[in-house]
Amino acid sequence: MDLRIQGPGPTSPFLSARDLFETEHDLSLPVYVRLRDDPDERTWAGHYEDRHVLNISRQAASSAMARELALHEFAHMARYEEDHPSHTQSTEEVLYLALAGKSVERRQLSHCYQIANHMKDIYADDITLSVGPGEKLLSFLESSLATAVADRPETPSRSGLQRLSASADPDITAVNAAFALALAERHDLVGPDESHRLYDLAHAAAMDAPAVDTMAFRRRFRDLGQETDASTYRKALVNATRSYVTSNSAAAD
Structure with missing residues (x-):
């Protein structure tokens, strides 16, 4: 190299x-x-x-985190060179397929790109965590999520509950929490008893975003096939995008 x-x-x-x-x-x-x-x-x-x-x-x-950041980007490069579907699939094509005929807020559109990035990261980190230890990454995920999840402020959320997320958008914070849990579980970075603090933080994020099925996204990310083809990957990304936008639209209505 x-x-x-x-x-x-x-x-x-x-x-x-x-x-x-x-x-x-x-x-x-x-x-x-x-x-x-x-x-x-x-x-x-x-x-x-x-x-x-x-x-x-x-x-x-x-x-x-410098070494881990570099290793993560090397993994993206490897996926790109092997023409992995997660790194060759056009996000714009998926958005067109998933959202045709729908009116989508700019905020939600940016979140759809984040969901696509998470799915790319899952496959990159399959490489990252096959060659390097996961302790620092787990701490990084926990710290990042803790930053987005804060003490309850005084104003109630749209669900009638006290808001648990700070300045971060609660919907994408919930998706990010799902990604963090999925990655940790996919690579056995947390125990089966769900006692790690990451679960408490994810629960807090989910409480503040009732329109987002955090556990469903956790399963979507975690259970992505180790080996996938272009059609299967495209379908998974279309379904994830459509699910996110549909649930948010239903909550708004």
């Missing part, structure tokens, strides 16, 4: 991630790591004819 780090900054997390990744996988194209100054720049992978590019802020590259 040809790794090329561009710009001043830490190199050890990327080299360590490469060493882990290469225990079971390889990439045909070189990987350019582009360190960016903007601390709010999210970590993401770009794919081109002659290379992959891992974009990451210097702040993220210096964080405790």
Whole structure:
């Protein structure tokens, strides 16, 4: 695996991630790591004819999660090179199939893209967690969900219950909670007794988003077939998208 780090900054997390990744996988194209100054720049992978590019802020590259972030993006690159359906399926095509004839809020549309990203991440992290430990990822999922789920403020929610989510949109927070649980369960990062704090946080998120069937999304994400073809994957994504928009529309009515 040809790794090329561009710009001043830490190199050890990327080299360590490469060493882990290469225990079971390889990439045909070189990987350019582009360190960016903007601390709010999210970590993401770009794919081109002659290379992959891992974009990451210097702040993220210096964080405790740097190696895990890099390993996750390497996994996306591997899925892209193997033409995995989760990484070749057009999200726009799925939205057209799932939402034809429906009126959808811009907020809901952005959530549909997030659902598609979660399904891509499930398959990328099947690789990530096959070569690296999951403890840091589990802590990251817990911390991220805890940030979105806050103490009850004074104003009631649309369900008549006190809101449990803070500034984050409660509907997508519930979907994110479902993803976190699904990934943890898919890779046995939590025990069967559901005693991990992640379950309490997911319950809190679900209480604040009654229109979202959090447990159903948990099953959708967790039970995605390890091996899938383009048709099966497209159907799963269409069904997930349609389910989310339909349930939200019914709640609004």
